[in-house]
Amino acid sequence: MSSTRTTPPLPASSPAEKLALSVVAGGLLTLLLALADADPARQQRWFYLALGLLGSGMLAWSWLKYGRHPAGVQQHSLWLRASTSRGAVAWVTGLVLTGFYVVLYWFSNDDGHGHFGPLNNLVHALDGFSRALRARPADQWFLYGTFYTLAVLLMGVRALWKYRHSRYQLIRTASVMFFQLGFAFLLPGLLQFFQQPEFYFTYFWPLKYDYLFPGTVTSLLQKGGLGVFMVFWGAAMSLLATPVLTYFFGKRWYCSWVCGCGGLAETAGDPYRQLADKSRAAWRWEVRIIYPVLVLIVVITVLLWVHFATGSTLLGAAGGVAAKWYGFVIGSVFSGVIGVGFYPIMGARVWCRFGCPMAAYLGLLQKHFSRFRISTNGAQCISCGNCSNVCEMGIDVKQYAQRGEPIIRASCVGCGMCSTACPRGVLNLENGPREGRYQGSQLIHADSLRILS
Amino acid sequence: MHLVIIGNGITGVSCALAVRRLRPGARITLVSAESAHHYSRTALMYVYMGHMRLSDIKPYEDWFWDENRLGLVYATATALNTAEQLVVLNNGTTLRYDALLLATGSESKLGGWPGQHLAGVQGLYGLPDLEAMARDTHGISRGVVVGGGLIGVELAEMLHSRGIEPVVLVREARYWASVLPPEEAHLVDRQFQENRVPVRYHTELREVLGDAQGRVRAVLTTAGEEIACQWVGLAIGVTPNLSLARMGGIDTDRGILVDELLRTSAAQVYAAGDCAQHRQPAAGEVPIEQLWYTGRLQGETVAHTICGQPTRYRRGIWFNSAKFFNLEYQTYGRAPAGPVAGMDHFYWEHPSGRAALRVYFQAAPPHAVAGFNALGLRLRQDVCQQWIRNHTPVAAVMAELGAANFDPEFFPQHEQALVAAFNRQFPQQPVVLKRRKGLRALFG
Secondary structure (H helix, E strand, O other): OOOOOOOOOOOOOOHHHHHHHHHHHHHHHHHHHHHHOOOHHHHHHHHHHHHHHHHHHHHHHHHHHHHOOOOOOOOOOOOOOHHHOOOHHHHHHHHHHHHHHHHHHHOOOOOOOOOOHHHHHHHHHOHHHHHHHHOOOOOHHHHHHHHHHHHHHHHHHHHHHHOOOOHHHHHHHHHHHHHHHHHHHHHHHHHHHOOOOOOOOOOOOOOOHHHHOHHHHHHHHOOOHHHHHHHHHHHHHHHHHHHHHHHHHOOHHHHOOOOHHHHHHHHOOHHHHHHOOOOHHHHHHHHHHHHHHHHHHHHHHHHHHHHHHHOOHHHHHHHHHHHHHHHHHHHHHHHHHHHHHOHHHHOOOHHHHHHOHHHHHHHHHHHHOOOEEEEEOOOOOOOOOHHHHHOOOOOOHHHHHOOOOOEOOOOOOOOOHHHHHOOOOOEEEEEOOOOOOOOOOOOOOOOOHHHHO | OEEEEEOOOHHHHHHHHHHHHHOOOOEEEEEEOOOOOOOOHHHHHHHHOOOOOHHHHOOOOOHHHHHOOEEEEEOOEEEEEOOOOEEEEOOOOEEEOOEEEEOOOEEEOOOOOOOOOOEOEEOOOOHHHHHHHHHHOOOOOEEEEEOOOHHHHHHHHHHHHOOOEEEEEOOOOOOOOOOOOHHHHHHHHHHHHHOOOOEEOOOOEEEEEEOOOOEEEEEEEOOOOEEEOOEEEEOOOEEEOOHHHHHOOOOEOOOEEEOOOOEOOOOOEEEOHHHEEEOOOOOOOOOOOOOHHHHHHHHHHHHHHHOOOOOOOOOOOOEEEEEEOOEEEEEEEOOOOOOOOOEEEEEEEOOOOOOEEEEEEEOOOOOEEEEEEEEOOOEOHHHHHHHHHOOOEHHHHHHOHHHHEOOOOOOOOOHHHHHHHHHHHOOOOOOOOOOOOHHHHHHO
């Protein structure tokens, strides 16, 4: 379908919106000042000024852009703006994000003298806050956690404004904001404050793969009561709660309600959800990659435990080397650099869709042992494609809807955007009896009872 | 068997897919002058508004057609010889058919107004219209939309999305008066107001005024008002596209005349979808149906007849849906816009003006339910249709209303308010709510 249409002009942003975006830009520049300034006191001032400008600018802009319009689906010009349609702005954003991750992962380690590479000034600007929360100075991971949490919270508020017509989206967004702030940021910090292991109660094996590695387990067990509980929690969540919760609610209970990776995708990544490739070719890559990753981490875990139990040095060496490489390739490059760095190009769920072993595990459960499905409402689908467009997991939702079939896909994270965006009320996330779960609507085909009776 | 289908809209494609299923060996050729691949006509507005790209509104990926051995020809059919069963295309080829389906769709109706041929005046039906609209609304400040129906509100929403002020002219006293009762129309009007779209009711177009370059510069209304504008959208309906049928000497009236099996007056030539006119429509049904859903159904039905399983077209229980800016609309069964003898109705509206439900039922006992209008609420189609088909008494419907609730999780549930309102309006048929939705059904 070729088109000779002229590129339409974008509706002009109001002066107030431009002002708010300028404040955001000012915040980013101030962050550069914090990076460049040699004086520690000024660094800190620049840093907090930057956060203040970024935060207030973002909040003001979100309200101006979404809050002032009547509540409802607000997708205008999504595919016309460079920032959300792989234009120049998107590529620059992607490069900056990717670069940040490269610097963070491989050039920001403590050199032994409390110097953290190019990000050093930003890390130290957080020393005060880190001491208050964790009773220790900041490091590069604390800086990362702070940025990450701020991104989830600020862009979360934007999502709350944007999707305020849907209670499902409001509650779900509040949930990911809560779990990121409380369980993935404050609680691990507090645990450190009380000299306890830094533990993330919302990350489980096989995503947080080392939580069931013998090394982590033994070291936690040595920490006494709380450590024992953490081992118990990790094992119970991975092996017991995950199948049970997924049986009742689908994988969404984790992927789009609790998980921090999902939380970032649903908030900071929301402007990019339409970029997920819906083609069959992309789906083929998905299954080719994600299940081998799951197999890989299961095998590595087993190897490490066999070594632990038998003391076999050969297996131990293999498991240890494999775990190290897994950590580099999958844990760092895939989930971080590609997973977040490529947000503006490939959408926000690249990691969740192609790489996350937890998603693979949850997906298998969802597909085969769950009450969850997205129901299609009779024959009401008009094949408009809005559902597929907003699917961050790259599911071509309309293929099912236009056939009157329920959508039961391993990859579906249950964000509910297809249902929210559907202009005809066709899609609904439901938990119901497994019997007849794949049953399509009788209303859509002429060879249904109605016509041939 | 070689089946040639003229038109790759939902009707033609539905027929092609059904024939492929029924006759795996059949040769199927789809001819379209509009686009190389099937696309969703109903989604054109979303492309204009930037929600999607053209490639996103194709219901099937491009590999689909080859893999299912559905031949696509991007050309115009210029002649039809029904005696020799030949279709001539403008690319120099001639197709011989064993069965021919005319699924040529519609054209926008023009009202015969002075000035309607000026540059910047158009309807919205297909891709060329979308391109013209994109071109002619580029950078303008105001457009006038003529027509108070579904395309009218779509055009208004499209212009509004680009910061262009739409002014809507509606002939009747309210929006979509032929279909919506006053209360429902009022809720749509609230959407216009909320989005600051001026609507002139009781107002028709009298003339389109042009400038020296032959472009529209204003419209004159029947109220005598001159509205300056740079674009005019005519949304007063569509009319069957008959050109090829007429060339082939096939009987036509307003549409291509077909019998119950969707056969035209020529042997082995069928017509379905927007372009077909039923010689004997079923009681209470219109002869020409111009909906996505009826196109799909007619396409699938005619496929059975073409494959040697003569199947009469029966539309079944009516349903339709739409969205007016942010207000969703679903309707099932008989839902007349005004009073009908022997039919009663119950109406409830949420104080917010963003949700309403009307239930139609027979005035005589046992008050069998006849239809539904839902605004801002999602109803389960199969449940509503089952109630209508089974002539379920309205009291039983109200008591079980939760079974039809298709709203997403955590959405406010209105069943209790609905039943309370019903009991106030019809105290002689007291109802106790038996069924709610989701978790509350368990604990409520």
